[in-house]
Amino acid sequence: MEYISVAEAAKKWEISERSVRNYCACGRIPGAVLNGKTWQIPENAEKPARLNKKARTLLEILQEEKSMNLSGGIYHKIQIELTYNSNHIEGSRLTYDQTRYIFETNTVEGTVNVDDVVETANHFRCVDMVIDNANYPISEAFVKELHRTLKNGTSDSRKDWFAVGEYKKMANEVGGHETTAPKDVPIRMRQLIAEYNSKPQKSLEDILDFHYRFEKIHPFQDGNGRVGRLIMFKECLRCGVMPFIIGDEMKMFYYKGLEEWEHRRERLLKLCEQGQEEMREWVGRFGLVDR
Secondary structure (H helix, E strand, C coil), X not given: XXXXXXXXXXXXXXXXXXXXXXXXXXXXXXXXXXXCCEXXXXXXXXXCCCCCHHHCCHXXXXXXXXXXXXXXXXXXXXXXXXXXXXXXXXXXXXXXXXXXXXXXXXXCCCCCCHHHHHHHHHHHHHHHHHHHCCCCCCCHHHHHHHHHHHHCCCCHHHCCCCCCCCCCCCCCEECCEECCCHHHHHHHHHHHHHHHHCCCCCCHHHHHHHHHHHHHHCCCCCCHHHHHHHHHHHHHHHHCCCCCCCCHHHHHHHHHHHHCCCCCCHHHHHHHHHHHHHHHHHHHHCCCCCC
C-alpha cells in the first residue's frame, strides 16, 4: 500500500495539517499508521466526513480527549493553562514550562518548592474531577472533595488545625476583609448552594455571582481561590456557557472585579468575557467546533 504524508493529505483535501493529524489521532482515517511521530496515510484514503460540530459540546470533547489520554489537544492545553494560572494567582513559583513538564512527564526540573509541585499535580487531578463530574449539580460533598484533592499531601495537611477537605476551624481574612466565621460556614454554604441550584437556567453572571459569594464566605482555611475557580469552570461546562481561564497577568483586575461586584458587575463580567473569547480562539484553533 502506498502512503502519503499529513502535508500531502492536507493539500489534497484542502484542510489544515492540524485537522489531518486530529483525524488520525481520533481514528477517523482507516489505515493511517503512526511511524515514530509521523502519520502515514493511505494514498486512496478519503477525506473524513465533517461531523455535526454543533452537536458536540466542549465538555464532550474534553471527556473524549481525557479518556483517550490525547496529548497536544484542547484537554492537554486546558489542564496546563488552568493549573498554571490559578496556582500563580495564589503565589506558586513554578514556571509555565515546569507546570507543563509535571503534566507531561510527571517529573520536574530545577530547585522548586515541594508544596508548589504537590499542589500542581493535585490540581491536574482536580481538573479531571471537574470534567468527570461536570454534569452534576454543585454539592457540598463535591466542593469538599475538590479541596481534599488539592491540599492532599501538602505541608498544610500535616497541621492539626488545618482541616483538609473540611470547612475552616479558624477565622481568616481575604484582602483585608473579614470572611464568614467558622461556626457559620456550614449553613452559609448550604444556603448558597441551594439558592444557586434552584435557578433553572444559569448565565455567566449567575456563575460569577456564586463565585463572589463563595469567596466572600471563604469556607476553607486555604485554597479557596483555586477551588472557587475550578467550580466556575465546571459550571460553565455544565450550563453551556463558554468557560474561561483568568490569567495570572489579570490577577489585580480579577481581585478588583470581585471587590466591586456588588455595585459594579461589569468589570468582572468584561474580564471573564475576554477570557471566553480566548477560549473560543483555542477551540477554533484546534478545529474542534466552529469559532
